[in-house]
Amino acid sequence: MIVALAVWDERIAPVFDVARQLVVLSLEDGVAHKQEQVRLSEGLTGQQRALVIEEIGTQKLVCGAISRTLSALIEAMGIEVISFISGSLGEVERALLDSNFNWEKLAMPGCYGTKVEADMENPDKAMNQRGAGRAGGRGSAVCRRGAGTSGSCVCPQCGEKVPHQRGRPCFEVNCSKCGTAMAREF
Numbered sequence: 001m002i003v004a005l006a007v008w009d010e011r012i013a014p015v016f017d018v019a020r021q022l023v024v025l026s027l028e029d030g031v032a033h034k035q036e037q038v039r040l041s042e043g044l045t046g047q048q049r050a051l052v053i054e055e056i057g058t059q060k061l062v063c064g065a066i067s068r069t070l071s072a073l074i075e076a077m078g079i080e081v082i083s084f085i086s087g088s089l090g091e092v093e094r095a096l097l098d099s100n101f102n103w104e105k106l107a108m109p110g111c112y113g114t115k116v117e118a119d120m121e122n123p124d125k126a127m128n129q130r131g132a133g134r135a136g137g138r139g140s141a142v143c144r145r146g147a148g149t150s151g152s153c154v155c156p157q158c159g160e161k162v163p164h165q166r167g168r169p170c171f172e173v174n175c176s177k178c179g180t181a182m183a184r185e186f
Contacts, residue, residue: 002027003027003032003061003064004038006021006063010056010133011088015066017067017070022038024053061082072171076180154182154184155183157175161185
């Protein structure tokens with residue numbers, strides 16, 4: 001399995017959308033082999049970042065925070081996104097090799113709750129618990145939560161736009177013109 005890690009200073013980069021480097025690992029027979037380092041040019045668009053991830057054969061991306069639109073675009077390419085992760089490269093490599101690893105142990109501060117255990121069966125309730133994150137319940141920690149009802153679904157291939165339908169993620173909608181999975185636009 002090919003895994004891309006968004007990195008900064010030997011740790012998971014805090015925000016994938018502006019990360020400048022990827023470490024690409026090959027996981028085989030319970031061992032992580034470092035394949036290569038990929039430099040991401042400054043100013044890449046989200047679509048360009050997604051294409052780089054796809055071109056290197058990535059099956060799984062591990063990153064810190066990531067915009068909902070970019071995450072949906074990468075997932076629409078069939079790549080699993082493990083987001084809102086923090087930690088050293090060594091910690092993340094060990095986690096990737098442990099099929100029973102609880103990723104909440106490497107969650108960014110404010111994700112999954114800190115003072116109050118987050119209810120992952122009901123993420124809306126979990127994210128609305130006062131004091132659940134560093135912002136004191138003001139809603140700035142939007143880890144793994146739906147994007148709401150506003151916005152449109154846009155095709156990253158041809159640009160076709162359709163209104164977003166409540167309860168249906170854009171990446172589950174195929175473009176009526178070219179058949180590509182749509183991405184969220186706000």
